[in-house]
Amino acid sequence: MKTQLKLVASAIVLSCGALCSPPTKAAGQGTPDAQTAAGWVKSEKNPVLGGALGTCFDVTVLREGDGYRMWFSWRPKASVALVESKDGFHWSAPVIVLGPNKESGWEDAINRPVVIKQGGIYHMWFTGQVNAGEDNGHSAIGYATSIDGVTWKRMSDKPALSPAQSWEKVAVMCPDVIWDDEAKLYKMWYSGGEQREPDDIGYATSSDGLVWTKLEGNPIFKADPKIEWEQNKVTACQIIKEGGWYLMFYIGFSNPWHAQIGVARSKDGITNWQQLAANPIIRTDKGQWDGDACYKPYAIFDGKKWMLWYNGRRGSVEQIGVATHDGKDLGF
Numbered sequence: 261m262k263t264q265l266k267l268v269a270s271a272i273v274l275s276c277g278a279l280c281s282p283p284t285k286a287a288g289q290g291t292p293d294a295q296t297a298a299g300w301v302k303s304e305k306n307p308v309l310g311g312a313l314g315t316c317f318d319v320t321v322l323r324e325g326d327g328y329r330m331w332f333s334w335r336p337k338a339s340v341a342l343v344e345s346k347d348g349f350h351w352s353a354p355v356i357v358l359g360p361n362k363e364s365g366w367e368d369a370i371n372r373p374v375v376i377k378q379g380g381i382y383h384m385w386f387t388g389q390v391n392a393g394e395d396n397g398h399s400a401i402g403y404a405t406s407i408d409g410v411t412w413k414r415m416s417d418k419p420a421l422s423p424a425q426s427w428e429k430v431a432v433m434c435p436d437v438i439w440d441d442e443a444k445l446y447k448m449w450y451s452g453g454e455q456r457e458p459d460d461i462g463y464a465t466s467s468d469g470l471v472w473t474k475l476e477g478n479p480i481f482k483a484d485p486k487i488e489w490e491q492n493k494v495t496a497c498q499i500i501k502e503g504g505w506y507l508m509f510y511i512g513f514s515n516p517w518h519a520q521i522g523v524a525r526s527k528d529g530i531t532n533w534q535q536l537a538a539n540p541i542i543r544t545d546k547g548q549w550d551g552d553a554c555y556k557p558y559a560i561f562d563g564k565k566w567m568l569w570y571n572g573r574r575g576s577v578e579q580i581g582v583a584t585h586d587g588k589d590l591g592f
Contacts, residue, residue: 295545296583298538298591300568303582305349307549307572310579313354317571317578318372318434318496318556321348322409328560329409330569331357331384332580333371340373340386342410348567349582358386358404358412366390366400366419372496372556375409378439382406383469385435385448388419389455397455398423399431403470420470421450427460427479428452434496434556437469447529448472449508451495452479457516458495459483463530480530481508489514489540490522496556499529507590508533509557509568512540519553520544521570523590538591542570542583549574550581561588 295302310316315335322329327346334341334354341354361367367388375384384404391397400419404412423432434451446466453459460479464472485491490512497510506529513519520540524533542554550572559568566585571578 295543296541297543298536298541298585299587300541300566300583300585302542302545303349303584306581307579308349308569308582309343309351310549310577315576315578316580319558319569319571319580320374321558321560321569322375322377323560323562324377330580331373331375331409333373335371335578338369338371338392340370340384348569355410357406357410358384361388361414361417364388364417366398367402368392370402372434374436376437376439380407382409382412383437384412385420385437385469387433387435389433391455393456395455397430399433399455401432401435401450405469415470420466421448421464421472421474423452425452425462425474425478428462429454429459431455431458432462433458436498438499438501440501447499449480449497449499449529451497453493457493457513459493461494461497461510475530477530481510481524481533483513484535487512487535487539489520492516498558500559500561501529502561502588509559511555511557517552518544519555521554521557521568525592534592536591542568544572548572549579566590 317333319332328348330343339356339359342357343351343354345351369389369392372387388402389399401421403415403420406412421432432452437448446469448464451458461481462478463480464474466472483494493513495511497508500507505525508524511519512522521542522539524535526533551574553573555571557570568583
């Protein structure tokens, strides 16, 4: 009888197979060649924006009504464009909403925006560049407002933020801004350093969105040479204030050409950042559309799941994709 029971038990184990195995995404948290970690899953619909449009990169997204609005960087047009979607996967044809102003001397190309809605007004901080992507170029951050998210008015013909601190070198770019209603301040996290790809993340505050005070102790988030996947640079973050924490989604570079996405958190948004042990959460997928780099995350929690848009690069082409995460708990 004991022998028969052992045989039955063995048969059950063998027949269970993959059905009884841990989910791939959980098992892959520490697997170097996994596409994602910590419960994130890339959409089968990826890429969701790009193709015939050419390189589309660095996005900002708002959830409004029953849909989404995305402002993205459109490299062939050197402009910021707007698309809309009901589900976050299928997007309308793009409309250019903010183009370059070469007469300004600092806006030969416009890209890397963040858009928030505060006081019934849309506010955009954007990156203006000269010789975009070139070693001899420079970048600064501008400010514009809109009543509808389509027609924008620059609030100054000069940058709201320019490189001045030594660590910023020739470029400040990739702004992310939130409104702190308690402090009555706009808070900005931005990237600074090299023109091609910035190096570290800094912090500044403003009462009006135009005049900013940089933290003297910048940068507040730096590359960690002990962590291989982000040992070269950390840039282009998004900040979400959630549950007593400032969550930071950011890019980590192992070298100047290879980037992946991680998440960290801090109680004050400035000091004592804790990186998620399972980082990077969004990883390159060799041979696919995002096989060389995963850039600029932008995440929204819809009440049931996180949706995270990012631009993936293969060769010289960048397109926009989506990853999702069920539930609010990110695994810290």
